[in-house]
Amino acid sequence: MKFNNTISKMKVKFNNPVDYFFDFGENSFLLNDYLNKTIKFSWHNKVKCICGKIFKEFYRQSFCYNCYWNSPQASPSIFKPELSKAHLGEEDRDLEWEKKYQLQNHVVYLSISSGLKVGVTRESDFITRWIDQGAQKAVILAKTPNRYLAGKIEYHLKKNHNVPDRTNWRKMLQNQVSEHDLLNEKEVLKKCFSQDMLEYFCKENKVIKIKYPVLKFPLKVKSLSLSKTPFVEGRLLGIKGQYLLLDEDRVFNVRKHEGFIVDLEL
Numbered sequence: 001m002k003f004n005n006t007i008s009k010m011k012v013k014f015n016n017p018v019d020y021f022f023d024f025g026e027n028s029f030l031l032n033d034y035l036n037k038t039i040k041f042s043w044h045n046k047v048k049c050i051c052g053k054i055f056k057e058f059y060r061q062s063f064c065y066n067c068y069w070n071s072p073q074a075s076p077s078i079f080k081p082e083l084s085k086a087h088l089g090e091e092d093r094d095l096e097w098e099k100k101y102q103l104q105n106h107v108v109y110l111s112i113s114s115g116l117k118v119g120v121t122r123e124s125d126f127i128t129r130w131i132d133q134g135a136q137k138a139v140i141l142a143k144t145p146n147r148y149l150a151g152k153i154e155y156h157l158k159k160n161h162n163v164p165d166r167t168n169w170r171k172m173l174q175n176q177v178s179e180h181d182l183l184n185e186k187e188v189l190k191k192c193f194s195q196d197m198l199e200y201f202c203k204e205n206k207v208i209k210i211k212y213p214v215l216k217f218p219l220k221v222k223s224l225s226l227s228k229t230p231f232v233e234g235r236l237l238g239i240k241g242q243y244l245l246l247d248e249d250r251v252f253n254v255r256k257h258e259g260f261i262v263d264l265e266l
């Protein structure tokens with residue numbers, strides 16, 4: 001069957017293993033059912049920005065020029081939570097949007113996707129975030145009432161205590177994951193919390209383990225990009241993070257292709 005629509009990031013359901021849904025217009029495909037089957041994308045030089053306009057290509061990331069410089073969704077505080085200002089009532093790009101997004105409970109977490117890392121996300125969907133990053137396991141380190149405070153704790157841990165905040169996505173996809181005792185690491189990091197941060201430290205010690213639907217991990221990682229290769233066809237060998245693992249060690253980052261208008265054949 002052939003469908004034409006815009007790619008959006010895969011929806012996930014925390015199951016053992018994770019269920020991945022590819023929402024494509026009116027259709028939603030449970031991709032786990034397509035393991036070991038052929039999947040095909042064809043791109044015809046059209047992308048759709050969050051503003052609804054259609055372009056030949058994006059300016060940067062998944063944004064047109066105007067959205068990249070003006071949309072609250074492309075604001076620097078999205079990537080650097082410590083820059084959040086809505087808690088002060090200060091507008092960055094759109095105060096109403098920023099209030100909704102930033103002034104809600106957030107968590108600082110410790111996870112292992114390739115190695116140990118720290119991160120920040122909304123409390124309402126933290127497991128989704130962990131799955132999107134391909135985490136093997138994770139634990140909540142702190143809970144805060146807004147994004148700024150979570151960002152401040154994360155920034156403190158990476159700046160003053162050298163805790164990484166990045167995933168080595170190649171290692172994550174190859175399943176080359178270093179082993180850590182998360183509860184042990186959490187105790188160690190507690191000592192790094194400054195006095196004003198301690199009240200947010202999360203006493204609950206629940207380590208969540210995540211399994212992904214993968215038949216075979218790639219030995220090398222060859223990253224596919226529709227801008228360079230507009231036609232992609234391959235056997236689906238697994239799904240991890242927001243990546244489709246195809247045959248011949250090829251990987252397709254679904255999130256990176258958000259907004260691409262494609263023909264999909266399943």
Ligand SMILES: [Zn+2]
Pocket residue numbers: 049050051052053063064065066067068
């Ligand atoms: Zn736009």
